[in-house]
Amino acid sequence: MRARPKKPLRPTSVKAGFGRNHISFTGSAAKCPRCPIIKKVNQIQDVIIVGSGPAGYTAALYAARANLDPTLFTGAIAGGQLMITTDVENYPGFPDGIMGPELMGLFRAQAERFGTTVIEQHVTKVDFSGETHKVWVGEQEYSARTVIIATGAEAKWIGLPSEITFSGYGVSACATCDGFFFRGKEVIVVGGGDTAMEEANFLTRHASKVYVVHRRSDLRASKIMQKRAFDNPKIDFIWNATVEEILGETDPLKKVTGARLKSMLEGKTWEMPIDGVFVAIGHTPNSDLFTGMLEMDELGYLIVEPFSSRTKIPGVFACGDAADHVYRQAVTAAGTGCMAAIEAERYLEAQQHVAHAL
Numbered sequence: 484m485r486a487r488p489k490k491p492l493r494p495t496s497v498k499a500g501f502g503r504n505h506i507s508f509t510g511s512a513a514k515c516p517r518c519p520i521i522k523k524v525n526q527i528q529d530v531i532i533v534g535s536g537p538a539g540y541t542a543a544l545y546a547a548r549a550n551l552d553p554t555l556f557t558g559a560i561a562g563g564q565l566m567i568t569t570d571v572e573n574y575p576g577f578p579d580g581i582m583g584p585e586l587m588g589l590f591r592a593q594a595e596r597f598g599t600t601v602i603e604q605h606v607t608k609v610d611f612s613g614e615t616h617k618v619w620v621g622e623q624e625y626s627a628r629t630v631i632i633a634t635g636a637e638a639k640w641i642g643l644p645s646e647i648t649f650s651g652y653g654v655s656a657c658a659t660c661d662g663f664f665f666r667g668k669e670v671i672v673v674g675g676g677d678t679a680m681e682e683a684n685f686l687t688r689h690a691s692k693v694y695v696v697h698r699r700s701d702l703r704a705s706k707i708m709q710k711r712a713f714d715n716p717k718i719d720f721i722w723n724a725t726v727e728e729i730l731g732e733t734d735p736l737k738k739v740t741g742a743r744l745k746s747m748l749e750g751k752t753w754e755m756p757i758d759g760v761f762v763a764i765g766h767t768p769n770s771d772l773f774t775g776m777l778e779m780d781e782l783g784y785l786i787v788e789p790f791s792s793r794t795k796i797p798g799v800f801a802c803g804d805a806a807d808h809v810y811r812q813a814v815t816a817a818g819t820g821c822m823a824a825i826e827a828e829r830y831l832e833a834q835q836h837v838a839h840a841l
């Protein structure tokens with residue numbers, strides 16, 4: 484069940500201090516004489532990874548096992564979107580499911596085991612214009628021959644307090660992740676785009692009824708996705724309406740019991756009994772940092788060469804949800820993270836050959 488916490492969770496394996504590979508402090512490296520970060524500041528590294536979801540940690544694992552001594556910057560929430568997920572039942576290898584934070588703790592431990600340096604800091608600036616790529620955390624500058632971007636994406640939310648209260652307890656932004664929990668139940672999908680149609684259609688595999696609540700009377704979704712939804716007998720549409728509040732119980736257990744809808748035409752409100760609410764109003768890739776530096780599509784997703792993680796800039800690779808608006812799964816993110824590390828390794832090898840030939 485995908486949930487959204489009030490404050491970021493941390494994997495249990497993370498400790499503040501100066502462990503062998505994990506570094507967690509907020510000050511400047513230069514003020515920290517004992518800290519292995521200094522080595523990283525003063526050298527041109529082979530690989531810097533920005534982001535710590537499945538893509539980032541998998542890239543780190545492969546880069547570390549290729550003896551590239553990678554440094555990974557976690558970003559604000561170490562572990563990414565799975566840190567705000569409860570049960571993950573679709574990650575292969577865990578037949579009984581696993582909690583999101585636990586899974587990311589394992590990803591991290593595996594990357595660290597082979598020598599990844601994990602720095603719990605947020606990259607604030609990058610410069611890919613030179614031969615060596617630069618990454619900043621505040622005033623601190625790091626250099627690397629290759630940079631792997633794995634900054635992920637975030638689901639958009641309506642912005643209701645009740646959405647936060649019931650996140651992971653009946654409110655979700657991922658039908659693939661959480662649809663299974665709504666077997667035989669009735670759910671709402673909010674949105675009128677392709678994501679909403681896709682989520683609604685997928686949910687009919689489990690739910691007995693799916694109501695698409697859309698704020699207008701025209702869908703934004705492509706015609707083919709619209710048709711699929713219109714043809715599905717388990718899907719009904721509630722037009723010109725928004726979800727004003729998600730209703731539920733918090734004691735003894737949190738659960739959604741209904742939603743208060745509001746008509747966009749007359750302004751009247753009404754309550755509707757429902758078991759779950761899927762918010763499908765789009766995603767935002769975390770790519771602002773690369774504006775003007777890397778190619779993006781109109782939604783801000785980073786553009787890579789087909790079947791590759793290569794961006795237009797040599798030595799800069801992008802993987803995971805920041806470069807994928809289609810699949811957005813932990814397992815696909817991990818797969819593209821692996822691709823990015825292998826491509827970075829091959830790029831470095833090719834560079835070495837060029838240097839030797841000169």
Ligand code: NAP
Nearest residue numbers: 641674675676677678679681698699703763764765766808
């Ligand atoms: P989208 O096209 O931007 O649609 C978002 C929908 O949510 C719109 O209908 C919008 O309403 C509604 N919405 C936005 N904010 C809202 C709010 N606060 N309250 C209520 N409703 C709100 O996003 P998307 O569906 O995620 O699609 C993004 C891109 O990915 C599109 O290019 C899409 O084609 C692509 N995509 C493709 C596939 C596929 O091909 N299988 C699947 C998913 C996504 P309005 O229409 O009134 O603005």
